[in-house]
Amino acid sequence: MTLNDILKESWLSISGNKIRSFLTVLGIIIGVMAVVIMVAVGETVQKEITDQFSSLGTNTIVIRAGAAQIGGVRSGNRQTLTTDDAAVIAKLPDVAAVSPVQVAGAQVVYGNKNWSTSMIGAYPDYTTVQTIDMEYGAFFDDIAVRNASTYAVIGPKTAAELGMDKNPVGEVIRIQNVPFVIIGVPKERGDSAMGSNDDMVMIPVTTLKKRLQGSRFPNAVSMIALKLFQDADNSVVIDQISALLRDRHRLKPGDEDDFQIMDMKQILETMTTVTGYLKLLLIAIAAVSLLVGAIGIMNMMLVSVAERTREIGIRKAIGARESNIIIQFLAESIMISFIGSMIGLVIGVGLAQGVGRFILGYHVPFSLWPVVLSISVAVVVGLASGVMPAIKAAKLNPIDSLRYE
Amino acid sequence: MKQIENIISMNKICKSFPLAIGGAQQVLFDVTFDINAGEFVAIMGPSGSGKSTCMNIIGALDTPTSGVYTLYGTNIANMTNDELATIRNEYIGFVFQNFNLLPKRTVLDNVMLPLMYRGMSPDDRIIRSREMLRRVGLEKFETYLPPQLSGGMKQRVAIARALAGNPKLILADEPTGALDSTMGNEILRFFKQLNRDMGITIIMITHEFEIAGYANRLIHIYDGRINYDGKIPTSEDALNKKTEKKARK
Numbered sequence: 001m002t003l004n005d006i007l008k009e010s011w012l013s014i015s016g017n018k019i020r021s022f023l024t025v026l027g028i029i030i031g032v033m034a035v036v037i038m039v040a041v042g043e044t045v046q047k048e049i050t051d052q053f054s055s056l057g058t059n060t061i062v063i064r065a066g067a068a069q070i071g072g073v074r075s076g077n078r079q080t081l082t083t084d085d086a087a088v089i090a091k092l093p094d095v096a097a098v099s100p101v102q103v104a105g106a107q108v109v110y111g112n113k114n115w116s117t118s119m120i121g122a123y124p125d126y127t128t129v130q131t132i133d134m135e136y137g138a139f140f141d142d143i144a145v146r147n148a149s150t151y152a153v154i155g156p157k158t159a160a161e162l163g164m165d166k167n168p169v170g171e172v173i174r175i176q177n178v179p180f181v182i183i184g185v186p187k188e189r190g191d192s193a194m195g196s197n198d199d200m201v202m203i204p205v206t207t208l209k210k211r212l213q214g215s216r217f218p219n220a221v222s223m224i225a226l227k228l229f230q231d232a233d234n235s236v237v238i239d240q241i242s243a244l245l246r247d248r249h250r251l252k253p254g255d256e257d258d259f260q261i262m263d264m265k266q267i268l269e270t271m272t273t274v275t276g277y278l279k280l281l282l283i284a285i286a287a288v289s290l291l292v293g294a295i296g297i298m299n300m301m302l303v304s305v306a307e308r309t310r311e312i313g314i315r316k317a318i319g320a321r322e323s324n325i326i327i328q329f330l331a332e333s334i335m336i337s338f339i340g341s342m343i344g345l346v347i348g349v350g351l352a353q354g355v356g357r358f359i360l361g362y363h364v365p366f367s368l369w370p371v372v373l374s375i376s377v378a379v380v381v382g383l384a385s386g387v388m389p390a391i392k393a394a395k396l397n398p399i400d401s402l403r404y405e
Numbered sequence: 406m407k408q409i410e411n412i413i414s415m416n417k418i419c420k421s422f423p424l425a426i427g428g429a430q431q432v433l434f435d436v437t438f439d440i441n442a443g444e445f446v447a448i449m450g451p452s453g454s455g456k457s458t459c460m461n462i463i464g465a466l467d468t469p470t471s472g473v474y475t476l477y478g479t480n481i482a483n484m485t486n487d488e489l490a491t492i493r494n495e496y497i498g499f500v501f502q503n504f505n506l507l508p509k510r511t512v513l514d515n516v517m518l519p520l521m522y523r524g525m526s527p528d529d530r531i532i533r534s535r536e537m538l539r540r541v542g543l544e545k546f547e548t549y550l551p552p553q554l555s556g557g558m559k560q561r562v563a564i565a566r567a568l569a570g571n572p573k574l575i576l577a578d579e580p581t582g583a584l585d586s587t588m589g590n591e592i593l594r595f596f597k598q599l600n601r602d603m604g605i606t607i608i609m610i611t612h613e614f615e616i617a618g619y620a621n622r623l624i625h626i627y628d629g630r631i632n633y634d635g636k637i638p639t640s641e642d643a644l645n646k647k648t649e650k651k652a653r654k
Contacts, residue, residue, distance in 0.1 A: 005521050016509045314505045317466060318566070319494020319522040321487045398466050402505065 001324055010331040013304070021336060024300040028340025029347065031290030032377060036348025036370045038286040042279025044356060044364050049271050058265040059096075059232065060129060063089075063224040063241065066260045080258040082219040083205070085248060086123075089224060092240055094232035097128035101223040102208050106201055108154075109174040110162040117158050119175065119201045121208030121221075129227045130197075137169035137184030140204050148206040152180035156188050157198035175201065176212050234265050293340065294381040301333050301389035305396075312393050313401025322394040329393050333386025334379060341378035345371060412573060412606055413440040413463060418472035420458050432458050434629045435472070442573065445600040445607045447617035447637070450626035457578070459626060460610045464499060464576045465492045477573070494522055498567025502579035504559040506551040512538065512562050513547035519570045537565040541595070557588030564595065568605075575599070577609040581616060593619045614641040 001009075014021045065081040083100045090098040099122045106119035126132070127139050140151045152173060159168045159182075171182045180203065189197035209218040228237055238261050245259055305312070312325060349370065356364030415438050421431040432455045440446055450456040461467040462474055465481055466489070474481055481492060498519075499505075506515045516534040525533070538544045541561040551559055560580060567575050577596065581589030597619055599605045611617050618637055625633035625648055638644040 001521055001524070002527065004527070012509065310505070311507055314507060315518070315522075316490060317464075317493060317499050317505070318519040319490050319570075321490045321522070323487070324522060399461050402466075402501070 001327070006327060006331045007335070009328055010335045013308075013328075013332050014335060017304075020300060020303075024296050024336055025340040025343070027293030027296035028290070028337055028378075028381065029293075029344040031286070031293035032341045032344025032374050033348040033351070034286035034289045035283060035373065035377070036345055037352050038282035039279070039367075039370050039373070040348070040352030040356065040364050042275070042282050043367060044362050046272065046275040046279060047365055048362065049275055050268065053264055053268040053271060058268055059228040059230060059234070060264045061226050061228065061234065061238065061241070062262040062264070063226075063245070064260045064262065065220075065222050066258050080249060081221050081224055081245075082217075083221060084219060085245060086221070086224045086226075088244060088248065089226060089241055092237065092244075094228050094237045094240075096227045096229045097125040098224060098226040099123040099126040099129050100205050100221040101126070101225050102205050102213075102221045103223070104208060104213065106175050108158065108162065108201060110164060110171065113162050115158060115161045117155070117161075117199050117201060119203065119208065119212075121203055121205035122225075123205060126202065126225065129225045132189070133187045135185045135187045136167045137182070139184055139186075139202075145204040145206050148204060148210050150178060150180045150207060150211065151183045151203065153184040153186065153202040154182050155196075155198045155200045155202075156185055157196060158201060159185060161199070173201075175203075178211055234263050238263055290377060290381070294337075294385045297333050297336055297381065298385035298389065300336070301329060301386055302392070304332070305329065305389045305393045308393075309396060309401045309404040312396050313398045313404065316396070316398040317402060325394040326390040329390035330383060330386045333389070334382030337382035337385070338375075338378040341374040341381075345374040410442040411439050412442050412477055413438075413608075414473070414475045415439070415459075415463070416473045416475075418459075418462060418469045418474055420455075420462065420467070421470050431470075432629050433462075433469070436626070436629075436631055437472075438624055438631065438634055440606065440608065442606055443600070443604045444622055445597070445609070445620045446622045446624060447609050447611055447620035448624045448626060449611055449614065449617045451612055454626045455629040456610050456612075456626045460576060460578055460608070463608060464497055465489045490522075494519055494570060496573055498564075498570060498572035498575045500560070500563050500567050500575060500577040500580045502582035504551070504556075504563045504583070506559060506562055506566075508551050510550070511547065512543060512549050512551065512554070515551065515562055516547075516566045516569050519566060523570060534565070534569055537569045538562075540568065541565045555588070556584045557591060560584060560588070560592050561595070564592070564599075568599070572605070574606045574608065577607065579610055579612070581611075589616070614644060 063081060081100070086098050086100040089095060102121035104119045104121070106117055108115050108117055120126070123145055124139055124141050132139070135156065137153075139153055140149065143149075144151050154168065154173070162173070164171060168182050168185060172179050173182060174180070205221060206218065209215045228234065241261060242257065246257065249258055251258065315325065349366070353364050353366065356362045415436055418433055418436040419431060420433040421429040423429050436459060448456050448459060458467070462469050465476065465484075468482055468484070468489075472482075476492060476496060479492070481489065484492070493499075507518070510518075513531070513534055516537055517530045520530040520533060535544065535547065538547055541564055543558060543561055543565065546554065546558065551562065554562065575596070580596070581592055584592065593616060596607050596609065600607050607620070609616070609620060617623050620637060623633060623635065623637050623644070624631060625644065627648065632648045633644060638647060
């Protein structure tokens with residue numbers, strides 16, 4: 001038997017019972033489609049999360065003011081970080097840029113419109129730490145920080161929500177009745193793990209603390225964000241910062257840190273691991289439907305062997321060897337599985353790309369391995385589900401088979 | 406002088422089948438006969454006499470429990486299933502009572518089937534099969550499916566399939582059983598012609614004396630034993646007298 005004979009015989013057998021073959025193929029289509037879509041969902045989620053954290057920079061470290069212990073009592077409210085801490089950290093050799101950060105909510109008023117957004121008090125180096133490029137105008141400078149000037153850099157989305165022109169530089173907004181002059185608008189950065197990067201107002205940290213919050217501790221900040229040089233070792237710098245801050249905050253050995261150091265690289269690695277497991281879970285769930293599809297093929301092939309007992313008898317009587325019968329039935333199950341896998345692959349990729357890109361607006365990565373997976377599934381499922389029926393068919397006694405009605 | 410070639414030798418063939426309740430039922434007892442090339446032999450006997458079991462062994466579809474069966478000098482008693490399949494494919498053409506054609510394959514595909522298992526190239530298969538269809542007068546029906554044909558045409562397709570492998574032996578099991586008398590006689594005349602003109606050995610299983618009359622030799626089996634082996638008697642009564650005489654002995 002040539003390969004052409006095997007394929008022709010398989011196709012004639014499959015097409016001879018169209019509805020049953022279609023329903024069996026449907027099981028594999030759904031199974032492979034589910035796996036392909038779940039792979040795409042998993043990869044998209046993984047990519048989005050990775051991109052969001054990567055946009056912050058893996059060489060970025062954020063120090064948050066944490067619980068302070070006063071006389072053995074933990075207090076979570078106290079802001080333990082100061083702009084002086086930031087200044088000391090800035091002197092570490094591996095630190096490229098540092099900015100104290102104070103975050104607060106803000107009701108921004110522009111003309112008769114208002115918009116609720118987040119307000120970030122920072123230093124000019126915040127642009128380096130967060131990789132902010134300007135679309136219009138400029139970021140505030142050290143003088144503005146020193147003078148607690150009422151300058152604001154407004155996110156493009158915030159500007160749009162307030163109904164401003166494309167270039168709002170020079171416009172005046174009011175925050176808590178304090179007028180701020182817009183001096184710049186950054187380029188769009190999209191969303192990150194920390195929320196929208198385009199919907200915020202950035203002002204000098206001193207302005208936020210002194211003019212808006214009227215803080216009794218104008219130097220205290222909720223966070224310090226810093227960027228390291230590319231070749232810096234995050235863990236070494238973290239140890240240095242930890243030692244430095246513990247010393248500055250006069251923490252005794254055994255005392256808990258009154259700050260938390262968040263290493264974006266570490267977070268990214270953790271998130272990658274978590275999303276990896278998530279992806280595996282999704283694929284495992286989808287694989288169940290594939291398993292059901294495979295059982296469907298095996299069921300069909302077993303029924304087919306029973307129905308075609310006489311045909312098998314005829315073939316054996318005129319000279320078919322056991323291996324010929326095995327190959328024929330295996331080829332049929334592989335062909336069913338292959339057809340189902342290819343259709344499932346096309347529909348799965350089409351749905352994932354179509355829904356992802358055009359409806360949800362995500363860039364769905366197209367990877368080759370669903371294709372490899374589908375072909376592998378086609379062969380493995382076809383073989384696994386066809387072996388038992390094929391052997392059963394090959395072992396049929398030709399005399400009994402010829403008598404079968 | 407023409408040399409006689411022995412193609413089948415059955416020597417003390419016994420066959421028994423295991424019973425579900427235990428033990429075994431013997432259906433053939435020391436069956437012994439030879440068949441030479443070019444013979445047209447009818448194996449006759451009533452239902453349950455063992456003639457089908459005998460045919461299965463001759464056709465290498467089954468092996469004897471004891472005894473020696475040689476086909477073209479090869480003892481097939483201890484052959485594996487695949488070796489038996491090769492023997493069937495190369496030496497024997499089967500014609501069955503109910504035709505045993507594949508209903509969803511065209512007439513041409515059915516005729517080509519044994520050639521496919523023999524490993525013949527697709528082009529040669531088509532040429533050979535068309536030639537066989539022409540020989541049985543069905544060359545215009547090669548694209549038909551068996552259910553579209555009459556019983557006689559189906560049996561001619563089965564004969565074309567049996568002839569396609571160029572066998573030395575055609576084994577026909579009640580070949581006219583599913584046909585009316587006109588078509589049946591047509592098929593039997595065709596067998597006669599094949600035997601006479603092409604020298605093909607034909608063994609035909611039947612339970613009807615009239616059909617056996619087309620053969621040159623009759624082997625009568627009764628209760629698993631041969632009780633007549635010789636020329637075709639002049640009538641069924643004559644056969645009965647001969648078999649009764651042997652039974653009395």
